[in-house]
Amino acid sequence: MRIKGSSGFVGINTANPQERLHVVGNIRLDSVIDFGTESCTTVSAAGRGRICFDGMRFKVSENGGPYLDLLSVGVISSGWVDDGTVVRLATATDNVGIGTNSPVAKLHVLASFPLQTAIVGSSGTGIGVQGASTASTGVAGASTDGVGVAGTSTNGVGVFGKSTKDDGVLGNSTDGDGVDGVSTNGNGVSGSSTKGNGVFGGTRTRMEWLGLARTVMECLEAARTRMECLGLAVVARVKWV
Numbered sequence: 001m002r003i004k005g006s007s008g009f010v011g012i013n014t015a016n017p018q019e020r021l022h023v024v025g026n027i028r029l030d031s032v033i034d035f036g037t038e039s040c041t042t043v044s045a046a047g048r049g050r051i052c053f054d055g056m057r058f059k060v061s062e063n064g065g066p067y068l069d070l071l072s073v074g075v076i077s078s079g080w081v082d083d084g085t086v087v088r089l090a091t092a093t094d095n096v097g098i099g100t101n102s103p104v105a106k107l108h109v110l111a112s113f114p115l116q117t118a119i120v121g122s123s124g125t126g127i128g129v130q131g132a133s134t135a136s137t138g139v140a141g142a143s144t145d146g147v148g149v150a151g152t153s154t155n156g157v158g159v160f161g162k163s164t165k166d167d168g169v170l171g172n173s174t175d176g177d178g179v180d181g182v183s184t185n186g187n188g189v190s191g192s193s194t195k196g197n198g199v200f201g202g203t204r205t206r207m208e209w210l211g212l213a214r215t216v217m218e219c220l221e222a223a224r225t226r227m228e229c230l231g232l233a234v235v236a237r238v239k240w241v
Contacts, residue, residue: 150180
């Protein structure tokens with residue numbers, strides 16, 4: 001151990017200590033360290049790290065960079081919180097963007113290439129993709145050259161959407177399937193709505209589809225045969241399952 005007379009610095013394994021206590025080598029503690037309040041204004045040197053406590057939180061500076069706040073285990077000022085079993089945003093109003101730096105929804109996924117899939121949902125015994133809304137669309141998908149919403153399940157529901165005031169599942173495509181669901185032991189597509197469409201998809205306008213549905217319902221209410229009413233759907237190139 002060396003005490004530097006001009007500064008009073010203590011050095012262990014060094015003859016030229018640069019701080020109050022300067023240790024060259026590993027340090028082992030069998031107890032705790034009690035940090036006092038610091039201003040945390042001096043960042044670490046290049047190639048080094050610094051930890052301080054400003055009276056509210058721990059802060060870390062790495063490789064000469066600015067301090068990051070450590071709010072709890074696994075949390076830094078990036079906005080993410082790791083609770084051990086759940087990773088979430090620290091601020092409830094923030095959005096998450098994948099493939100975009102300007103997300104306009106809670107989760108905004110943007111595929112970079114024309115044939116790249118944005119979101120894939122897969123489940124062996126449950127629901128591939130599920131959406132629920134009380135005043136809007138449960139699940140909505142749009143595509144200009146492919147499938148708007150696609151779901152595949154081996155023992156459950158491929159695509160499921162539920163809404164009390166709008167569309168349970170909404171898919172719109174100009175050159176493909178609006179909604180595509182495949183299941184070997186369940187529902188390919190399942191939708192439920194109390195004030196809108198359970199499942200809606202097509203290349204026509206929404207009002208045109210609603211008008212067709214109204215025509216078919218009026219046909220059934222008029223006690224015409226089921227085949228006559230289904231004929232109206234066939235003429236309009238609507239597939240009934």
